[in-house]
Amino acid sequence: METIELNPEMKKFVTERHLASLTIVTPEGRPHVTPVGFTWDSDSQLVRVITWAGSFKTKTLDRSETPLKAAISQVDGGRWITLEGTAVVTADKNRCAEGTKRYSTRYSKPKDRGSDRRVIEISVERVMGRA
Numbered sequence: 001m002e003t004i005e006l007n008p009e010m011k012k013f014v015t016e017r018h019l020a021s022l023t024i025v026t027p028e029g030r031p032h033v034t035p036v037g038f039t040w041d042s043d044s045q046l047v048r049v050i051t052w053a054g055s056f057k058t059k060t061l062d063r064s065e066t067p068l069k070a071a072i073s074q075v076d077g078g079r080w081i082t083l084e085g086t087a088v089v090t091a092d093k094n095r096c097a098e099g100t101k102r103y104s105t106r107y108s109k110p111k112d113r114g115s116d117r118r119v120i121e122i123s124v125e126r127v128m129g130r131a
Contacts, residue, residue: 004045004124009131010081013074014040017107020074022049022120024057024087027064032056038072039102040083047072047083047122048099050110053091058118061089070122081129085122095119 006014022036034057036049049072051058061068070087074080090096099119103110 004042004083004127006040006042006081006127007131009079010127010129011042013076013079013081013129013131015106016076018074018076020072022057023071023073024060025069026060027068032060036072037103037107038074039099039106041102045124047085047124048102049120049122050096050099050103051089051118051120052113052116053118054116055118057120058089061087061120070120072122079129079131081127081131083122083124084126084128085124087120087122089118089120091115091118095121 019035020038021033023031023033038047038049067086067088071082071084073082096117096119
């Protein structure tokens with residue numbers, strides 16, 4: 001797979017404190033869109049979204065037999081970025097801790113969810129935008 005490189009403006013944009021829309025294409029082919037905070041990990045080529053076990057997005061990803069397509073879109077005036085790829089959700093403690101740590105750095109320390117914590121990881125395959 002090709003490495004995704006964000007230009008310098010996009011790199012800065014994805015570290016600023018903005019919310020985004022997460023769109024997951026459900027197994028039925030319908031989009032599920034919800035506001036989220038997210039982080040970009042250029043080394044792993046992952047978008048991470050922290051969530052919890054009872055959320056619709058978690059349940060949608062959990063019940064799917066295959067990973068689902070997803071996109072994160074962030075906009076601020078004329079600046080925007082969309083990161084597309086394949087999404088999975090995990091309860092793995094290390095992966096959830098990494099997602100929570102990164103979220104804390106970009107936004108603020110989230111509520112402790114204990115064993116209810118989940119993290120959605122999107123393996124990014126395509127980037128579009130103007131920042």
